[in-house]
Amino acid sequence: MPLPLKLHAASPISLQTQIFEQVRSMILEGRLRPGEALPSTRTLSEQFGIARNTTALAYDRLAAEGYIETRRSVGTFISMQIPEGVLYTATHRPASPARSTKRSAVKSSDPPARSQALVNPNRKRLVADFWVGRPDPDSFPRKIWAQLIHRRLLGSGSALTEYRDPSGLLELREAIAERVRPTRNIVTSADEIIIVGGCQDGLNLVSRMMLAAGSTAVVETPCYQGAAFLFENFGAKIVPVPVDERGLICGRLPDVRNAIAYVTPSHQYPLGVTLSLERRLELLAWAAETDSYILEDDYDSDFRFHGAPLAALKGLDLMGRVIYLGTFSKSLGAGLRLGYVIFPTELLERARHMKTLMNNGQPWLEQATLADFMESGGYERHVRRIRKLYYSRRNALLAALDKHFGGGEIIGAEAGMHLAWRLPHDLPPASEIEKLAIEAGVGVYTLATGAAVNFETSADSDRYLVLGFSSLTEREISKGIARLAEVLSVKASGQRRAAQALAR
Ligand SMILES: Cc1ncc(COP(=O)(O)O)c(C=O)c1O
Structure with a gap:
């Protein structure tokens, strides 16, 4: 079935984006149903007389966001993962502003307010501080x-x-x-x-x-x-x-x-x-x-x-x-x-x-x-430039973690200025590593420190370290992770010696 898209070559919005947005709307409005087949990228490009690459990129984007799925040698289909019950057709209702209630004045006996941490209080002593979300200071x-x-x-x-x-x-x-x-x-x-x-x-x-x-x-x-x-x-x-x-x-x-x-x-x-x-x-x-x-x-x-x-x-x-x-x-x-x-x-x-x-x-x-x-256009150029820089820094961090630890699982590294590292089994809990690292001049964070708060603490949630990479040079990143590895292996060999002494 040909797709009823309205594409405008003269629009400032790219053809790829127009296809993406229109197909997405058709899915969300229930005009295309989960499991329904889509025309191939070749058929679609022939239908509109546009480059195959344009339709392929639009489909890639729809697939990356979970709207469609491609089955090899079979075709492309609307994702079965989209629950029909939550599509707009099923839930469309007008919005009304939230109700508000009265609030009493603060009493002197009230506990003091908490506020978010903005910097590591120890940062002056640190060789490498993997604090999250700081832009590169030289790139402004x-x-x-x-x-x-x-x-x-x-x-x-x-x-x-x-x-x-x-x-x-x-x-x-x-x-x-x-x-x-x-x-x-x-x-x-x-x-x-x-x-x-x-x-x-x-x-x-x-x-x-x-x-x-x-x-x-x-x-x-x-x-x-x-x-x-x-x-x-x-x-x-x-x-x-x-x-x-x-x-x-x-x-x-x-x-x-x-x-x-x-x-x-x-x-x-x-x-x-x-x-x-x-x-x-x-x-x-x-x-x-x-x-x-x-x-x-x-x-x-x-x-x-x-x-x-x-x-x-x-x-x-x-x-x-x-x-x-x-x-x-x-x-x-x-x-x-x-x-x-x-x-x-x-x-x-x-x-x-x-x-x-x-x-x-x-x-x-x-x-x-x-x-x-x-x-x-300066802002867009600036963003492109620092994205590249952060990409190199992220890669340096991944390489250093791989070189010194070669284990665990990396989460959230496709985007942003930080990633989370699920620790390999042989390493101590994250909160312990954070303390050892600070002593050695390296700032690393857990799901409950830095600027984060964890309301449901469990043994599992203490298995993640959070590492920001955007404000550190590649050299600082390698040095910081090498120092972290050193501290942890010193601790491990100390534990081994203690265990051997006990066994004797
Ligand atoms: C998740 C998140 N939201 C908001 C902010 C604060 O941003 P702003 O400086 O715009 O207040 C931060 C800062 O680190 C952040 O990590």
Whole structure:
């Protein structure tokens, strides 16, 4: 059967993306059913008179995201893994904003708030610190940034002396809306975007809009401290839901109403796994059924090392259930304090008022400079360059782990700025290694340290080390892992000697 696609060669959106998006919509809307056959890439390219490579790449992307599957010498079919019950046709319901309840004032007897760790407190003594999520300090585009900021400053007129739209600079919001379509599969416009001071500020904005003492905040476990501790601070009831190799276990989502669920679907923090398509759909269906909202933190999605970037969960959300958080802390630097939130339409007015109440908007000069950097194409070139750099550093880390340990399992290395290493059986638990490593000047982290928090500790969860690689040179990475191996073999030989002495 020919596919009823409408392809436009003159569109700025590539033919590959058009095919991907249209086939995906047909699947999600139930117009193509699980198990149904698709035309071959050759037939499709002949139908539209386009290159075979274009259709093949679109199919590759659909397969990578779990929409279709190819059976050798048989053909290509819509994936049987997509549960029909959670497709939009089955669950389409209008959204309504979450209810909020009253919150009492803080008493002096209340326990102090917890906040996320931003750096390793021992870092001055470290030879190599595998702290997670730090950009390479030498890669910030200083020269071009200086030129752009200087030009904007001289032409600023009243921009630095007057209040501006608290939602953020229109040019920057437009540049973001344009970028998230091809890179994250999110169709949005400047109106739906609010510029914030990084993800953390976005989380605060959403928490102020949605949380009150006693509301439910679902988090992944393990989870990013900055989110979990913030929700805790709002008096929310934290419901941790465990993560396995396919991401959040949606079967364990609570039976509640008006909750928020904070997730990191592209590269789970800190485990690094990707949320499967089946579970993405389940999570969206849960949000619709329970009148809840999903907070998607897409903190490091710019760094996917092979193939097209995976689409964001927000790109699948036809029911207005996903609030998307993006940040420039990883692609440029955390010191800029710039990020953005993309809201579903029904939350926009509330979000704009809350942003005004919180801080009247972000600094104009940095927003204007970033908008110019994005519009000039400089940002995209910068991201491509550092992606390559991080790829080499990731490879150096994989090579060093293989050389010195040659065992265990690597998780989440296809993307991002860190990976998780499931330890080989002959190594001690991760928490013990972390302590030994620090003594030797190497910073490594577990699922419950660094900036992570683990709500369900078990012997198994102490078998993972979390290693960031983006801010270390290849030399530092090799030295750090060699030092770690040295420490662990010293410990192992000490244990052997003790065991031999006991046996005598
Ligand atoms: C998962 C995750 N989300 C958000 C952030 C914070 O980002 P921002 O600097 O934009 O507040 C981090 C920082 O490491 C992170 O790891």
